[in-house]
Amino acid sequence: MSTTVDPRRYGSYLLAVGGIAPELGSIELLEAYAAMLQERRALAGVRLVVAGWRADVPTDYGAEFVERAWELGVSPVVLGDVSDADLSRLIAAAAGFVHLPSSADHCAAALEALASGVPVVARDLPGLRAVLADVVAYGDTVLSIADAMVDVLTVPPEPASGIALAAARASAHGA
Numbered sequence: 726m727s728t729t730v731d732p733r734r735y736g737s738y739l740l741a742v743g744g745i746a747p748e749l750g751s752i753e754l755l756e757a758y759a760a761m762l763q764e765r766r767a768l769a770g771v772r773l774v775v776a777g778w779r780a781d782v783p784t785d786y787g788a789e790f791v792e793r794a795w796e797l798g799v800s801p802v803v804l805g806d807v808s809d810a811d812l813s814r815l816i817a818a819a820a821g822f823v824h825l826p827s828s829a830d831h832c833a834a835a836l837e838a839l840a841s842g843v844p845v846v847a848r849d850l851p852g853l854r855a856v857l858a859d860v861v862a863y864g865d866t867v868l869s870i871a872d873a874m875v876d877v878l879t880v881p882p883e884p885a886s887g888i889a890l891a892a893a894r895a896s897a898h899g900a
Contacts, residue, residue, distance in 0.1 A: 760867055
């Protein structure tokens with residue numbers, strides 16, 4: 726069941742999609758978000774929003790995610806399934822998009838964020854670098870991901886390069 730979502734209700738936010746899952750680096754995302762807030766108190770108003778739901782996630786990982794959020798003192802907004810239209814609106818309205826998979830299988834949502842002019846933070850993986858090039862901020866540790874989040878929120882990159890990259894990738898794949 727999909728929930729209708731109004732991005733305006735979240736104010737300024739970082740968005741991750743795909744739900745809560747180990748292969749999406751969800752707990753590292755929490756830790757990086759908490760580190761970002763600790764590093765830059767001025768970003769305290771930026772929320773973390775996670776869209777999507779995964780049926781194959783072990784229950785203990787979901788519980789670990791909730792417990793870790795509590796330990797860190799952060800309260801992410803975790804949405805269930807959202808429609809494609811709502812997801813597009815969430816992406817377009819985000820202050821930043823975070824993509825932290827453990828493997829570089831695909832990054833369609835990150836490309837959609839770039840196409841919308843939204844800065845992206847991605848895990849530093851060769852496969853992601855091959856697709857996302859140098860138009861996104863990369864991190865490979867919790868602290869470097871937090872630093873990348875701070876960078877895209879405080880000095881957002883000019884969106885033209887990301888928009889051009891997303892358009893080139895879309896035309897290369899016949900979209």
